[in-house]
Amino acid sequence: MRQLIFLAMFLPFVSMGQSTRQDSAQVFTYEEYMEVVMQHHPMAFQAKLKLESGDAYLQKGRGGFDPKLEGNANQKYYDGKQYYSYLHGGLKIPTWFGVELMAGYDNNVGYRLNDESYTPDLGLWNAGISVNLGQGMFIDQRRADLKQAKLMQQNTVQEQKLMLNELKLQASQAYYDWYKAYEKQNLLANNLSLVELRLLNLRESVKYGDIPAVDTLKASIQVQDRLLKFMEANLDLTNKRIWLNTYLWQDGFLPLEMDSTLVPQLSAVSTPPLIDVDATVDSHPEILLFQNDIRGVMIDTRMKREALKPQLQVKYNALGDQTGNGIVQDYTLSNYKWGATFAYPIFTRKERASVKLNEIKLETQESKLVLKKTQLSYKIQSVQNALNNAITQISVQERAVQMYQVLLDAEQNLFNAGESSQFLINTRDQNLLAARIKLIELYYTRNMLQAQLDYVRCNI
Known part of the structure; x- marks a missing residue:
């Protein structure tokens, strides 16, 4: 029933997979997935309630008049x-x-x-x-309460953004984990088919006396190794798919289960544009919350100073x-x-002491604000640098995969001509497999860094 609900909701939005996928597979893109999460996840509904609480705070403040x-x-x-x-x-x-x-x-x-x-x-x-x-x-408790209520309403808007920002990062992690597990499982499944086919060909060659029987033993060991790796990858894919399901809901109350025919697809990530770090930091919800906290302390300090009159x-x-x-x-x-x-x-000793304590609190909050801005600026720049580096690494690794493929093809041709050995073919194949897994890891790293960059910027 849960699968039927999910398919009814999302079949209009998914497109047929590429030719390299299974014919029955349907692509569930990151954008389609995030649209579902941000609209239907329980945390998204909780974030909406934040705004309602802000309106209630403001109504309460106005009630004093x-x-x-x-x-x-x-x-x-x-x-x-x-x-x-x-x-x-x-x-x-x-x-x-x-x-x-x-x-x-x-x-x-x-x-x-x-x-x-x-x-x-x-x-x-x-x-x-x-x-x-x-x-x-000039100010009394009634007016101070209304000012504080307006700040609370503004805070709930920023708190909503932070909640959705956290949800987006967690959901992105689940999707990209699913992508990595799927690509590894798909790669190992294809590789397992290739080594099994290679073993069958070797056994045929042994029958005609073209190669020694020991070569089939080496190929059998390779098949067993690939089978174990495939089983581990298949288990990891199953668990990652289950974890992804925890982010799929309908209207925040009904959990859904993703259909097994859906497959992931990464969106293209180009070199990110230069970011105005200062402007990004100044408009960040955490900074705005700090600033509102300082304004609240200033209102309270003003009230304390009124007691000196x-x-x-x-x-x-x-x-x-x-x-x-x-x-x-x-x-x-x-x-x-x-x-x-x-x-x-x-x-007025009590009153002067209260003012002094608030002034100390104000200076402390202002110091924390400066520190927070510096830390956010560093995080944005460091994640952006890491993302640029990952994109460069992908280009290098893609060329490496192509060269490993050329080496394997050449070694296979030499083997067919009787000028190579099964050991060298296995070595070339292992190197190619490791290079492709490394490329999958880099794709995963690149997209996770993009998600982290959006997170530190609070790009909702």
Whole structure:
């Protein structure tokens, strides 16, 4: 069932293999594979949730500026009398500028009510503002929380990129491991067929007395050696295919199994263009996260410095009732209430120590940022150099494989003419096989270095 699901999804996207592949094989390219992984792997779904959490952080920060309704009622009845009745309702509206707007209504009556609490029969309306003239004038906890929430939202975007970047590298490793195992198994299978055919030809030659029988023993040993290597390669290919399946999912919840007829194919990798290392480092998600962390410390430091200021809050409320033509028409400047509060620690030792600790933390983070930029720059340049070197090595090894093939063909011709031996043919064949395996390793190394270069650059 899992195979059927997989084929139903991906048969439209795979192309028929090259002529050197089996006729029934279908090519599953790296690009097609990565498209499936980046869209359907559970880690890709987790990365999407990161953005949703960032939006939730921002919503939480903005919630500090939500208007707030309030109300309370307190009444007391005793001995058939209403001692007091306090009714209050109000609305508070915080603003970004640290000014809080207020409006409310009070209706207080009762036999034992405090004189200062009496209101007109229809109640008393009020509207006013509250302003911090010391601490909280330029920044307060509400504004700091919103700034931090915006940084958190930005961080989730970068964290999503890092998660997808890690997934891409791991998935690339699985694909290229599968490619290397497949190519080795395919190479050893072809080589095993050749040495078996060579053994059959030698046995025919022994029948006619053209060569000694001992040559068939040498060829038999070579067949056994190739058979063992083929069995090891076949086991490795099976395990690598199973591991590749762990990256194939549908909608992040249903694991899929790759059809056995699918085969890998490497994309052509040309010499990579020169990279602007400084620009790449400056836009790297890890650097942006560091910078946002520094900004967060700066916001916190600013809040700590606010504590060095005195607490001075002034409130003013205009009052009005409904005894005349209306609240607005009867409003007069003589009806108001106001208040002020003041507090200040004399020595501010605690506050100054908190500022100092944050300044030390800020300097530490800035130092780490410089170090991180240097390390990223080195990694990008070193991986790029290694990739360029691998591409050059491939060109050299391809020529070496061609020369080993010429030597083997020439030795086979000499053997057919009776001027060589089975030992020399086996030696030439082993050298050619080792050279081809080395070439497969270099192709693997080249593409893994390309994947690592994308990884250190966070090229998603």
